[in-house]
Amino acid sequence: MTAVLESSGLGKRYRRRWALADCTLTIPAGHVVGLVGPNGAGKTTLLHLATGLLAPTAGTIEVLGGEPASSAAQLAKVGFVAQDTPTYAGLSVADHLRLGAHLNPGWDHGLARRRIERLGLDPGQRAGKLSGGQRAQLALTLAIAKRPELLLLDEPIASLDPLARRDFLGILMETTAEQEVSVVMSSHLVADLERICDYLIVLVDSRVRLAGQVDELLATHHRLTGPRRDPGTLPAGWQVVEESHTDRQSTLLIRAGTPVHDPGWAVDPVGLEDLVLGYMSQAASGAPARRPEMEAQR
Amino acid sequence: MVIEFHLDAGSGVAPYLQVIQQVRQALRLGLLDVGDQLPTVKDVVARLAINPNTVLKAYRELEYEGLAAARPGVGTFVTRTLSDGSLAAHGPLRRDLQRWIARARRAGLDEESIEALYRDTVRAATREEVI
Amino acid sequence: MIWLTWRQFRTPAWVAATALAAAAILLAVTGLHLAHLYDTSGIGTCHGHGDCGQLASNFLTQVAASNLYHTIYLLGIAGLYVAPAIIGIFWGAPLVTREIENGTLRLAWNQSVTRTRWIAVKLSLVGLLAMATGGLLSLMVTWSDSPIDRAAAMATGPGPALLSRITPVLFGARGIAPIGYAAFAFALGVTAGVLIRRTVPAMAATLAVFITVQIAWPMLVRPHLIAPVRSITAFDAGSIIGLSMQNGGQMTVLTAVSKPGAWVLTNQVVDAAGHPFTGPAPQACTTNSFPVCADALARLHLRQVVTYEPASRYWPLQGYETGIFVALALVLAAFCYWRIRRRLS
Numbered sequence: 001m002t003a004v005l006e007s008s009g010l011g012k013r014y015r016r017r018w019a020l021a022d023c024t025l026t027i028p029a030g031h032v033v034g035l036v037g038p039n040g041a042g043k044t045t046l047l048h049l050a051t052g053l054l055a056p057t058a059g060t061i062e063v064l065g066g067e068p069a070s071s072a073a074q075l076a077k078v079g080f081v082a083q084d085t086p087t088y089a090g091l092s093v094a095d096h097l098r099l100g101a102h103l104n105p106g107w108d109h110g111l112a113r114r115r116i117e118r119l120g121l122d123p124g125q126r127a128g129k130l131s132g133g134q135r136a137q138l139a140l141t142l143a144i145a146k147r148p149e150l151l152l153l154d155e156p157i158a159s160l161d162p163l164a165r166r167d168f169l170g171i172l173m174e175t176t177a178e179q180e181v182s183v184v185m186s187s188h189l190v191a192d193l194e195r196i197c198d199y200l201i202v203l204v205d206s207r208v209r210l211a212g213q214v215d216e217l218l219a220t221h222h223r224l225t226g227p228r229r230d231p232g233t234l235p236a237g238w239q240v241v242e243e244s245h246t247d248r249q250s251t252l253l254i255r256a257g258t259p260v261h262d263p264g265w266a267v268d269p270v271g272l273e274d275l276v277l278g279y280m281s282q283a284a285s286g287a288p289a290r291r292p293e294m295e296a297q298r
Numbered sequence: 299m300v301i302e303f304h305l306d307a308g309s310g311v312a313p314y315l316q317v318i319q320q321v322r323q324a325l326r327l328g329l330l331d332v333g334d335q336l337p338t339v340k341d342v343v344a345r346l347a348i349n350p351n352t353v354l355k356a357y358r359e360l361e362y363e364g365l366a367a368a369r370p371g372v373g374t375f376v377t378r379t380l381s382d383g384s385l386a387a388h389g390p391l392r393r394d395l396q397r398w399i400a401r402a403r404r405a406g407l408d409e410e411s412i413e414a415l416y417r418d419t420v421r422a423a424t425r426e427e428v429i
Numbered sequence: 430m431i432w433l434t435w436r437q438f439r440t441p442a443w444v445a446a447t448a449l450a451a452a453a454i455l456l457a458v459t460g461l462h463l464a465h466l467y468d469t470s471g472i473g474t475c476h477g478h479g480d481c482g483q484l485a486s487n488f489l490t491q492v493a494a495s496n497l498y499h500t501i502y503l504l505g506i507a508g509l510y511v512a513p514a515i516i517g518i519f520w521g522a523p524l525v526t527r528e529i530e531n532g533t534l535r536l537a538w539n540q541s542v543t544r545t546r547w548i549a550v551k552l553s554l555v556g557l558l559a560m561a562t563g564g565l566l567s568l569m570v571t572w573s574d575s576p577i578d579r580a581a582a583m584a585t586g587p588g589p590a591l592l593s594r595i596t597p598v599l600f601g602a603r604g605i606a607p608i609g610y611a612a613f614a615f616a617l618g619v620t621a622g623v624l625i626r627r628t629v630p631a632m633a634a635t636l637a638v639f640i641t642v643q644i645a646w647p648m649l650v651r652p653h654l655i656a657p658v659r660s661i662t663a664f665d666a667g668s669i670i671g672l673s674m675q676n677g678g679q680m681t682v683l684t685a686v687s688k689p690g691a692w693v694l695t696n697q698v699v700d701a702a703g704h705p706f707t708g709p710a711p712q713a714c715t716t717n718s719f720p721v722c723a724d725a726l727a728r729l730h731l732r733q734v735v736t737y738e739p740a741s742r743y744w745p746l747q748g749y750e751t752g753i754f755v756a757l758a759l760v761l762a763a764f765c766y767w768r769i770r771r772r773l774s
Contacts, residue, residue: 082535102432103540169347177340177350
């Protein structure tokens, strides 16, 4: 399968701070990819580098086999909904569709019109007067109707109410069912992504901590509870993501290539949210997060 | 559309399994019959906001079990039901069950105990059948 | 891209069109009246300079006496300096900064149009409209005030000479120079926006730089666009208009210049060796009798040196000035193009 995004050592620095560092990814096509991480982790930076709004300070990035924003043809292949779903406040909904039609050779006007009708938007309404959810839907329509191969979304539902969220994701998923389009959507909430993603990237402190298919990640990560054990005595094939100990008990979040058969451990599956939290609480070096020891009450 | 799916996000059951369970439930209750079309992937994901692959996985599983078949370009259709004639027996069985529950209540069992008793008995009965 | 540029520019364009229409009506009415006055003043039929000079001065005095024409005349000049500034501030500065501040750049730059095409179309379309606006306004004002300008070119006497169209204040409010100013101000505004990235500071910077250029240019650059003519004439004691004497015997003399329609740059009285005359004052001038002093000065072999740009240089200077300002505008536009292509905001 071809890759929609390939980066090698990608980095972006602003003055003294690296907003993104050492990012090496190969995102396969045909997936809905969730890009999750706390605020300031570098999600927007990565997406802006992929759309060509930013140029890298270090490393390389290739999107759909081409350099981002290098030509009109390249721009036509990538749809983008930026953070806060920007629209022209003074232009009407219909004007926005005309904008799309004039500026995109691949514009599907029928699709755009049908979407707007289904959403119940008044074509003559100025975009500045729309609600947040409606603006987000308009921005999504603009990105979808140009028939891109890759759709990038930067926290599009962060400021929407639950109903607007559901509507937005519903339309997004309907689009992936209808068209051959890969999606990369960022959020700082795992809950938003859980329903829709089948590929996950975790970005913390400007670095990629985890990337892979959701099914495989859930199958290879386990929560182990058992008697207190020194982390050094664990099998070599286990990668400890997060650990916490009381004086009698150890609880670990591990990544293991093979199933755990050790009877000394109680093995539980890990939900996606807990998985991501485990990686988010790791130290910058990637060393396992260690929760402070809890003293037993005497 | 003949049936609609819903998703219980907090149930801990994988979404694709929930879809399969709901199709089987509908077949059992006779809501779906042979030849009925299952909701299109597009309609399901638009309503539930879940990944299309989830629905595809569920439908593939149903196909594997022989309950449905995909017709390319048209949709996925039911090929076998699960009701297998037992629908007629549902009425009297339901009434017997209602009477038994009333008796159990009068004997002082609460809802949890009734459920536990039922589950144990079913399990024991199944084991006896296997043996 | 042309559609989008126009759609975004619709409101300012209509405002400008309305303003131009209002100005057109006002200037048409005024211009026709002035033309009528000019025709009835007899200047059109006079021959030789002796007659005409006086008639022209009379005409100008008549116009200046009327409050209405005087005000409209001044408004015309002011308008042609204010218009490019407004173009720079309201058309140029917000062109890019407004999209940065609204975040819509992230929408625009993701359509199937490269950044370079985006900025090129915006600069070209709005830039051309800016030049057209400047040109139209100048055309209207120049036509309307042409009787005054023609009279000023012929009038004799110090007063009306200030009105000749080649002199600094008027020069920039006539002919094709405002086209260059409009282009330059617009490009300046866009550049400020690209560098500063916030609307209000960019507007302020544009205004500051534009005003500085407009003040400094006629003093520092325009006189050297074409080497001025230098005329040396014998000192004429009858044309003394100013005398000043200090205690140490130092003295300066100022004589009148009569070069109708010209832009006088320097006017000095020099001694026989060619140095500016600073004294010592002849004995005769310590008395309080002016004729005696003048007589004494006349015997000192002084000369009057005047450097000036004659009226005939008007159109060449206009050409150079417009050309340079348009070239500056193109340089700034190229910078913006390069900047947007390379460094991404």
